[in-house]
Amino acid sequence: MDADRRNYLENSVMGTVPNRLPGSHYLAKGTRVYIAGPIARKPNGNRQAFGLFADAARERGWEPVNPHEVDHGHSGECTGAEVPRMDGDFDSIHKYGCYMRADIKAMLTCEAAIFLPGWPTSAGASVERQVAQICGLTIIEHYEMHEVEGGA
Ligand SMILES: [Zn+2]
Numbered sequence: 285m286d287a288d289r290r291n292y293l294e295n296s297v298m299g300t301v302p303n304r305l306p307g308s309h310y311l312a313k314g315t316r317v318y319i320a321g322p323i324a325r326k327p328n329g330n331r332q333a334f335g336l337f338a339d340a341a342r343e344r345g346w347e348p349v350n351p352h353e354v355d356h357g358h359s360g361e362c363t364g365a366e367v368p369r370m371d372g373d374f375d376s377i378h379k380y381g382c383y384m385r386a387d388i389k390a391m392l393t394c395e396a397a398i399f400l401p402g403w404p405t406s407a408g409a410s411v412e413r414q415v416a417q418i419c420g421l422t423i424i425e426h427y428e429m430h431e432v433e434g435g436a
Contacts, residue, residue: 299403321400
């Protein structure tokens with residue numbers, strides 16, 4: 285491992301630089317890309333933004349993994365804290381643990397993750413950011429999408 289790559293990896297684990305080697309502004313076609321962003325307290329769970337970025341990923345030949353399409357079913361009791369909705373009530377289907385357990389599993393089947401606007405305000409997306417950094421997923425900021433291309 286050369287010094288540049290070692291520095292890059294150390295910095296990316298520290299969260300100081302995106303997980304991308306300099307100059308590699310593309311991801312291969314077929315790359316599985318997780319979409320991460322705020323859901324709780326957003327209108328319709330922020331489905332519109334997730335859908336737009338999933339479409340943008342698909343246009344580049346990637347395979348988007350949208351948490352709104354992840355199966356959150358499980359046996360046993362729901363686990364974790366209540367999930368607040370925009371209307372001030374709580375999610376009546378699952379708790380945080382149900383969503384995060386399934387979503388993080390789904391994210392870890394991906395090689396990259398796109399972070400939507402507002403992700404730092406979301407506890408779940410912030411955890412996903414840390415996991416993505418430490419596990420070495422390529423991180424794509426929402427505002428970088430226009431400069432990241434689908435590669436051969
Ligand atoms: Zn549940």
